[in-house]
Amino acid sequence: MTHVSPTRSWVASANDHADFPLQNLPLGIFSIAGGAPRSGVAIGERIFDLQAALQAGLFESAAGDAVAAMDGGQLNAFFDLGRSARVALRERLLELLREDSPLRDKIEAQGDRLLPRAADCQMHLPAKISDYTDFYVGIEHAQNVGKLFRPDNPLLPNYKYVPIGYHGRASTVRPSGTDVRRPKGQTLPAGQTEPTFGPCARLDYELELGIWIGQGNALGEPIAIGDAAEHIAGFCLLNDWSARDIQAWEYQPLGPFLSKSFLTSVSPWVVTAEALEPFRRPQPARPEGDPQPLPYLLDTRDQAGGAFDIELEVLLLTETMREQNLPAHRLTLSNTRYMYWTVAQMVAHHSVNGCQLQAGDLFGSGTLSGPENGQFGSLLEITEGGKKPIELASGEVRKFLEDGDEIILRARCSREGMTSIGFGECRGKILPAR
C-alpha cells in the first residue's frame, strides 16, 4: 500500500532516484565532518537527520520512541523494538516527506540542518554486531563450487535438508567504502606438500544479501518459522571477501576461518521489510524429486511470499579503467530468487537448537549466483578457479582481484506499476598486502 500513495516527495532528488525514492526510506547511521554518529534516513541525495528531527519536535508517540531508541550511534535498541516501531516510524516519515506534507515548511525552515547532503556525510555500520552468521543458501553457487571439486555429485547430501551456515567474524564487518587490505596467510602451492606464507594470490568477492536481525530470542527458546518474519529488521548488500588459496589449505575439517575474517563489507543502509514488501514472491517450487522441508522449516505463508525478487549486480573497476575513464565492468547480474531457503527458514533453523539471536546480529545469505554465465557471484565461479581469465575493456585480464581493483555491489527491486527501489552501493577497493 505504501508504495501506491503517496508516490512523490518534496525532496526533489528523491523522485526517480534509483535507490532512495520516498518508497524506500532505509535507515542508517551517519556522521558529518567527524561529528558524533547518529541515525538518519536516505531520501534521494539527502539524509533526513532523525535525531535532529526528534529534537525539532517532528516525532512523537511510537515514532518518537523509535527515534529515541536510536541513541548512541547504533540501531540495535531500535531493532529490538520490533516491527511495530518500524512501521510507526515509516508512516510518520511518509507524512513528513511526501510531496503535499503540511510539515514541509517547518523542515525547510531549518535549512540543510535536517537534510544534509549524503555526499557530505560518512556512513557507519548501522548496528553493533554481536554475532555474524554466513549461510550458504545460494544453491546455484553451491552447485557451481561443488562441480569444481565433485563434477558428478556437486551438492552434498545435506544441502536440500539443512540451511547450511557457519559462524563468521563480527569484528571485521565494515561499511561500504572501507578499503580491503590484501591478507597474508598460509597457502599450499600446487604440487607441493609444504605450505608457504605470503600475500593471498587468489582474492575474490562473494555477492550476498545481508540480513539484520530485529528482536532476538531467549536462550533455549527457538523462533518458530511462522514467527520468524517478526525477528527480521531489514536487509543490505554484503561482500564476503574471500582468500581462495588460504581457504583451500585451512578449511578442513572445521570450515573457513582466516580466508574470510580479514574483512566483510556491507552496504550501510538498512532496507526494511516494509519497503521490500511489494517485491516478495512465492518461494520457487522445488525441482521434481526435491524433499519437502522438515516441519520446523515449513510454513504456508512463508512458502507463499517468503522469497524476494531483488536484482543483484557486481561491477569491477580497476586502476587502469579509472585512469582511462572506462565504465565499470559488470561481472555479475543475479537475483535473490536463487536462494534455496527463505530468510524465515534461516532464522528458524539458526534458533531451533535454542541458540540466542540478538538485535543487530547479521546474517549473510551465502553467494547468490544464477545458473548461467554472467550470473556467477564470485570469480571462483566465473574463471573456474582461475582457469578462464576474463578480459576487460582496458585490455587487462583477471583471474582473481589485483591491487587497486574495486568491487561495487548494487541491488534493485522493480515491479510493473511499482516505484523501483535500490540498496545503495557496497564498495571496497583492494590495497596491497603490508
Added chain:
Amino acid sequence: MTHVSPTRSWVASANDHADFPLQNLPLGIFSIAGGAPRSGVAIGERIFDLQAALQAGLFESAAGDAVAAMDGGQLNAFFDLGRSARVALRERLLELLREDSPLRDKIEAQGDRLLPRAADCQMHLPAKISDYTDFYVGIEHAQNVGKLFRPDNPLLPNYKYVPIGYHGRASTVRPSGTDVRRPKGQTLPAGQTEPTFGPCARLDYELELGIWIGQGNALGEPIAIGDAAEHIAGFCLLNDWSARDIQAWEYQPLGPFLSKSFLTSVSPWVVTAEALEPFRRPQPARPEGDPQPLPYLLDTRDQAGGAFDIELEVLLLTETMREQNLPAHRLTLSNTRYMYWTVAQMVAHHSVNGCQLQAGDLFGSGTLSGPENGQFGSLLEITEGGKKPIELASGEVRKFLEDGDEIILRARCSREGMTSIGFGECRGKILPAR
C-alpha cells in the same frame, strides 16, 4: 616471584585453598541477591569486592585506574589496559591481602562488606564477548577423532602447519552453573538417507582451556608472535558442549554450527598470566619429522616458556549418583601440555590476515585429550562414538550424556616448592529437550 613471598593471607580460608590462595587472585564479575554485577577477586571462600574497595580508598594510581576501568559489570575496558594495569592491581592486592598487611584492620572494620562469602554471590560472565573462536590445538584429540573416521591417516595434512580454528557463537557463552537445555535438530539415522528432527541423542562435553584476549589490534595490523603474550588477559575452563549426531549431519562443508551453538560454558574466574607464570613450561619438542612452525609462528621465548602445565579434570554426576550420595565419576584427567600450539601462536595466527581482535574476545583451545585411556576429553573418544559404554558406580552406563547429568571441569597447577592454584569449577547440568 609473587609466588614465593608473601605466601599466606589474613583471609583464613585462602590458605591451603585448592583454587584461590593468595597466589592466584583471579578476577571476575559477581552480584549479590540480584544487585548490580561488579568486579571482584576470589580469595579463599570470599570475594574481595573491588569496586567497594575502591570507594573505601584502598586503591590509587595505576591499581585505582585498573579498578575504575571495571565499571559496568564487565572487565573489557580493564582487559584493554593491558599487562601493566593487571600487574599493578595484582601487586596492590598482594599488599592488601597478605598475612601481615597493615591495611587488614581497615578492611575488616567494614565487616563482610568488602569480603562477601562466595557462596552468597552469583557469578557472571567476566566480559562482554565480541567474538568467540574455537581452536583445535589438542593434537591427541585431533588424532583420536581422526582415527574414528580415517584409521590410517588420522591427522589432516594441514594440522602441523596451521593452528586450526573456527568462529564460534558468542551469544551463547554462559558462566558455570547455567543449565544446558538438550538441543533439538536434524540428524541422519544410521542406514537412512533422509534426516529426522528431534532431541539430540549424542550429547557430549569437550574439555578446553579458555583464553581471554586483552588489548586488541587494529584491523589490518597483525600481532607478531613476539608481542602476542601482551594481548592475553587470562584463562578459564571451557566446556564446548557438542551434539554429535547434529554435528555429523550438518558439518560439511562449512564446519560445526548448531551442534555447538546451543551453549558453551566457562568458569567465571579469569586466572591471570601472572598467576600462571610459575607453571609455564617449554613447548614440547615436536616429534621427529614434524615440521618447524613457519616464521610468523616461531619465537624463541615462546618456544622456551610458552606452554603450560595445568592438570585438567572432568567429573560426571548423574541424578542417581546424587540421590545415592555417590561421589562424582572422573571421566578425564588430562593436561594443557597436549596443546600442539601455544596460546601466543593462536593469537599470531588469528591476526596474521589482519583480523581485528578485541578486548574480551574469547578463545577455546579445542579439546585437550591425552593419548591414554582416562585422558580423553570427550565421550566421543572415551566410548569410541558410543561403541564402548562406560559403567558408573551407580550401576548406570553412559554412551553419551543423559538428562540430569552434570559435568564438572576443574584445573590445577602444581609445582615443587610452589603453592598450587586452581581455576574454580565449570559446571553444567543437562535439562530435557523442550
